[in-house]
Amino acid sequence: xxxxxxxxxxxxxxxxxxxxxxxxxxxxxxxxxxxxxxxxxxxxxxxxxxxxxxxxxxxxxxxxxxxxxxxxxxxxxxxxxxxxxxxxxxxxxxxxxxxxxxxxxxxxxxxxxxxxxxxxxxxxxxxxxxxxxxxxxxxxxxxxxxxxxxxxxxxxxxxxxxxxxxxxxxxxxxxxxxxxxxxxxxxxxxxxxxxxxxxxxxxxxx
Numbered sequence: 162x163x164x165x166x167x168x169x170x171x172x173x174x175x176x177x178x179x180x181x182x183x184x185x186x187x188x189x190x191x192x193x194x195x196x197x198x199x200x201x202x203x204x205x206x207x208x209x210x211x212x213x214x215x216x217x218x219x220x221x222x223x224x225x226x227x228x229x230x231x232x233x234x235x236x237x238x239x240x241x242x243x244x245x246x247x248x249x250x251x252x253x254x255x256x257x258x259x260x261x262x263x264x265x266x267x268x269x270x271x272x273x274x275x276x277x278x279x280x281x282x283x284x285x286x287x288x289x290x291x292x293x294x295x296x297x298x299x300x301x302x303x304x305x306x307x308x309x310x311x312x313x314x315x316x317x318x319x320x321x322x323x324x325x326x327x328x329x330x331x332x333x334x335x336x337x338x339x340x341x342x343x344x345x346x347x348x349x350x351x352x353x354x355x356x357x358x359x360x361x362x363x364x365x366x367x
Contacts, residue, residue, distance in 0.1 A: 164218050164219050164236075165192075165218070165219055165220075166184070166189070166190075166191035166192065166216065166217070166218060167191065167192040167194055167216070167217040168180055168181065168184075168191055168192070168193055168194065168214060168215075168216050168217075168229075169194045169196070169204070169208070169213050169214060169215045169216075169217070170194070170195060170196070170213045170214040170215075171195065171196050171197075171198065171201070171213065172195040172196065172197055172363065172365055173195075173365045173366065173367045174323075174326060174362075174365055174367060175367055176213075176214055176226035177213070177214040177226065177229075178323050178326075179226065179227075179230045179316075179319060179320055179323045180214065180216065180226070180229045180230050180233055181193065181358065181362070182319045182322070182323055182355065182358065183230055183233040183234055183237060183239060183316065183319060184233065185354050185355055185357070185358035186237075186239060186314060186319060186352065186354055186355055187233070187237035187238075187239065187354075188354050189237060195363070196213070201213075208222065208224060209222050209224045210224050212224065214226050214229060215229075216229040216232070216233070227254060227255075227258070230254070230316060230320070231251070231254075231316065234250070234315070234316040239314060239315050239316050239319070240315065240316060241310055241311060241315050241316075241317075242311055242313070243311075246310050246311045246315070249309075249310045249317070250309075250310050250315045250316050250317040253295070253298070253309055253310070253317035253320065253321065254316060254317060254320045256291060256295070257320045257321060257323075257324040259291065260287075260288065260291045260292075260324065260328065261324055261327045261328060263279070263283050263287060263331065264283075264327060264328065264330050264331045266279060267279045267280055267283060267330075267331045268330055268331070280331060280332060283331050283332065284331075284332050288328070288332075288335060289338075292335075292336070292338075292339050292342060293339075295309070295321070295342065296339055296341055296342050299341060299342065299345055300341065305341055305345070309321065309345075314349070314352065318345075318349050319349070319355075321342075321345075321346070321349075322346050322349045322350060325346060330367070
């Protein structure tokens with residue numbers, strides 16, 4: 162029996178977009194509920210921890226964005242074929258969280274000189290540390306011509322692609338110095354079901 166899915170979040174990409182990409186890649190229908198900020202307070206009490214995203218599966222709620230994405234990936238065969246692959250997928254998903262961690266501080270900084278320093282450190286130190294390592298992982302798997310883990314699309318590929326929009330809030334082109342990673346992102350974005358979602362998803366600020 163097929164499950165019914167409802168994903169509740171703001172009218173943003175934000176922390177729900179990875180789950181939306183998993184749904185898109187799997188070709189599974191769901192209800193994409195989007196709240197405007199003004200309407201959120203009246204819905205807050207209906208969530209497990211007073212925050213979103215929340216995924217409802219047959220009416221039962223699941224909170225926390227990565228928990229949601231991993232649950233869906235397991236349900237739809239995108240979590241990795243083996244326990245080792247699944248560990249690698251989780252490693253890369255968590256790494257994307259680490260890469261994006263400085264972005265809010267950069268965006269919220271109001272001192273222009275300090276912001277320039279933060280951006281410089283992000284672009285010249287923080288980002289290369291991770292991107293060089295991820296590019297090596299890609300190169301060592303199927304000679305860089307396939308996916309980050311194994312020989313099929315996984316949550317890791319979707320998380321890396323999804324994360325680029327977040328990183329662009331801190332710098333214009335985070336993959337400018339990593340053409341192999343850019344080609345990889347382009348390949349993932351060109352997968353028909355994913356390309357369809359990217360084309361039709363609502364235009365939002367974040």
